[in-house]
Amino acid sequence: MSLRLPQLSADPGAPFPSPEFALAEPDGLLAFGGDLSPKRLLNAYRSGIFPWYSDGEPILWWSPSQRAVFRTAAIHLPTRLRRSLRDSNWVVRMDTAFEQVIAACATAPRAGQAGTWITPPMQRAYLALHQLGHAHSVEVFDGSVLDGGRLVGGLYGLAVGRMFCGESMYSTESGASTVALAALARHLHARGWPLIDAQVPNAHTRRLGVETWPRRDYLHALAELLDCDSPPGNLANGFGEYPASVLASTAPA
CATH class of the missing domain: 3.40.630.70 (Leucyl/phenylalanyl-tRNA-protein transferase, C-terminal domain)
Structure with a gap:
């Protein structure tokens, strides 16, 4: 995953990658890592991005091709x-x-x-x-x-x-x-x-x-x-x- 996806920095105010760079498969996967701080989450949603991941996985960030x-x-x-x-x-x-x-x-x-x-x-x-x-x-x-x-x-x-x-x-x-x-x-x-x-x-x-x-x-x-x-x-x-x-x-x- 780390070879293909950008990892978010520790700075919760750092910008996300542009959604246009999200993967086609799995559809919309854009980045991983970071945290779930209010600042980062608000930044994500304002950029058309949301977190979705399961226990045992890093935090995964998504912007699907079809919304x-x-x-x-x-x-x-x-x-x-x-x-x-x-x-x-x-x-x-x-x-x-x-x-x-x-x-x-x-x-x-x-x-x-x-x-x-x-x-x-x-x-x-x-x-x-x-x-x-x-x-x-x-x-x-x-x-x-x-x-x-x-x-x-x-x-x-x-x-x-x-x-x-x-x-x-x-x-x-x-x-x-x-x-x-x-x-x-x-x-x-x-x-x-x-x-x-x-x-x-x-x-x-x-x-x-x-x-x-x-x-x-x-x-x-x-x-x-x-x-x-x-x-x-x-x-x-x-x-x-x-x-x-x-x-x-x-x-x-």
Whole structure:
């Protein structure tokens, strides 16, 4: 690996290699090494790069040739889920259970995966970003906070400029992660944030309306959204707690 890939320096502020130099096989692998400090992680996401590696590997940095992107105005809720939401007691919140969401994402079973890339060091790194106001979670509860609602799903990711970079989502009740995504998209769209980065497409995100963009197009869109950077920590303003049933009539079919 070290013969083909550049190794990042110990300086967390050092620039990354240009994504155009990422490998074709495995697709998007760009560099290795470095650390998961907030400064380096923010630099990575602002450059269209993200970390993804397993226990026992060095930190690997990626910028795939094809990027999965949601338009915040065009999340598709499945018809069956939309119907079930009309009588649901689920409620949605933001940034009230970040640590629980990332821990649940780390342990959620996933088809074709024996382990997780959300290792304890990754969890600590994104929790630090959350505490700095850069990383955020959307949570779905079975009941309101006054009723002691149980967490049934959610997602987490990173805000850079007016781009939300999604990292992972999970459900313990069918459809809860989709509700979290639709709620996030609704909130972002109302604030003028047009896109959610979903990194790599899969069958589930395709059903929800994800688009696949060439790396060049994604990086161009990201650069434009970075020009309108927003202060960290304020993304949850105005989100509050509201019934998930609202999404049955506001999310695109």
